[in-house]
Amino acid sequence: MPDVSVQRLFNENRDKLELQWLAARHGCQRAAPVGSLTDPRAGIIAHLNLTHPHRFQVLGQMEINYLQGLSGAALKRAFDNIFCDDLAAIIVADDGVMPPSLGEAAEIHGVSIIGSPVPSATLINILRHYLSQELAEEITMHGVFMVILEVGVLITGDSAVGKSELALELITRGHGLVADDVVELYRIGPETLQGRCPPLLRDFLEVRGLGLINIRSIFGETAVRPRKNLKLIVHLERLPDGDMATMERLPAKTRTQNILGLDVPKFVLPVAIGRNLAVLVEAATRNFILAQRGVDSTEQFIQRQEEFMAQEQLLPDSEASD
Secondary structure (H helix, E strand, O other): OOOEEHHHHHHHHHHHHOOEEEEOHHHOOOEEOOOHHHOOOOEEEEEOOOOOOEEEEEEOHHHHHHHHOOOHHHHHHHHHHHOOOOOOEEEEOOOOOOOHHHHHHHHHHOOEEEEOOOOHHHHHHHHHHHHHHHOOEEEEEEEEEEEEOOEEEEEEEOOOOOHHHHHHHHHHOOOEEEEEEEEEEEEEEOOEEEEEOOHHHOOEEEEOOOEEEEHHHHHOHHHEOOEEEEEEEEEEEEOOOOOHHHOOOOOOOOEEEEEOOEEEEEEEEEEOOOOOHHHHHHHHHHHHHHHHOOOOHHHHHHHHHHHHHHHHHHOOHHHHHO
């Protein structure tokens, strides 16, 4: 994902926010870099702040009135704080009138000023959501990203282990495809990872023996999704000797995989002849949903076993032998 330049922000939000250039259009190539959502030096977007810089400073009517009330050294200090190195652009909201002194300073520093009739609080909310999507930290992973029971599930595994065939089976069972082979993951919030498909690969699934198939054309609009938050990883693993007995039957704790600083729950499914992986993935997803609601099947069984053993110990020897 490229950095968000002022020109790009203007083009992609012009109609929604009725944007227009007010001054220093030559500064339109200034940009907020990808990953700047977590940059401690500067925030992303907010009302005018003279002590903590932001990439995009928004001036509502109150901020404009404040600047118009300054003069001389006080105004110079304010401009020195506003026009920092991290500033990408200034947006005048509320259909406000740009102070001439601000326009002159913007021309000198090469920082564009954009105008909008939209209320400043509304404009900030819209652009914050836009910027959080476009500037999120990102990573590319190999796998198939599916929406199963409305849960974003990333299916991983070695090449030719059967990920795409499994995805095709899940699609025929009514689930949705987000991306095949290459999955772009973005950290769009403190606890949120979002998966998307590269534009070139959108709608397509590669199946060995069939080649590329267009999922949207074959199965319809509901069979593909543009994006989904990642909640679960299912890893397909070939057993070295094909012996299922070597697998742990009751894992002591839930596995996780760290992606962009977040731990994502992970199930490991052994691949063997005759196993119905589609059913197993659905079951793993249902089990995950139950776990999110506080229901732990393994813990329930252990508790039931402990209760049973405690009752056995309380019975007289004769009753226990019966």
